[in-house]
Amino acid sequence: MLNTNKKFSAILAFVVLGFSSVVLAGPYAPAAGQTGSTAIHKDDASFVAWATGSTVVRGLMDISNPSGGNASYGTDANAIGKAEGTSYDVVSLGDGGWATLTFNVVIGNDAGYDFAVFENGFSDTFLELGFVEVSSNGTNFFRFDAVSLTPTATQIGPWATLDPTNIHNLAGKYRQGYGTGFDLDELAGTAGLDVSRVTHVRVVDVVGSIDAAYATYDSAGNEVNDPWATPFSSSGFDLDAVGVINTPEPATLGLCLVGGFSLIMRRRGRRG
Secondary structure (H helix, E strand, C coil): CCCHHHHHHHHHHHHHCCHHHCCCCCCCCCCCCCCCCCCEECCCCCCCEECCEEEEECCECCCCCHHHCECCCCCHHHHCCCCCCCCCCCEECCECCEEEEEEEEEECCCCCCCEEEECCCCCCCCCCCEEEEEECCCCCCEECCCEECCCCCCCCCCCCCCCHHHEECCECCCCCCEEEEECHHHHCCCCCCCCCCEEEEEEEECCCCCCCCCCCECCCCCECCCCCCCCCCCCCCEECEEEECCCCCHHHHHHHHHHHHHHHHHHHHHHC
């Protein structure tokens, strides 16, 4: 999103130019509050935990201008804990930057969404996007397939908007206070990933440029077009929080521990 002294100018431009009347015509779920939306509110009772650790690697404010320096708004700690749902309590990743989140629980694969990522978009169509990856060992990360059907004939400018129905499996699809859910079942069977015990979630800014020198691509090979360039301290994806929905039940973990302890004792008894 934008830095604090640019934000209100962006909102004014948004209203004056009539961007709020964007026609939604894509095949994917619509904005929060609309029929068929998959947005998850930050106060939803399904959340059982939030990120407890955060490591951010900043990208440039403008990838086409390295001399401008890196994004700097917020700190790693702004991504920890429950989503705030505000414009300001976030950490900005910069063009192509990323944040790696850890938790005091493991994320498990169960029915429906297993976790959700929150950005700070101030409207249903003024959005900045990020790829999402997960790991069960903290070393090997695997990306969710994502789709952007936003036209790429023209660059989405820094004050322009996106149609959320053209966006699938990209964090930032929903406005502040609403998370984008991710289902680990989509990655089941991926070599090197245990979807029943995910320990790390990584959010990677998409850059958003359609210049071939800087563009990033979705899983179908489409350039991901989102607001760019944003040469501000708050450039790129603005991470608010990552919330956990599914985790192995404590009772299940306890039975595993008891079973393991009993097996050890039986083996010791045989040796005796």
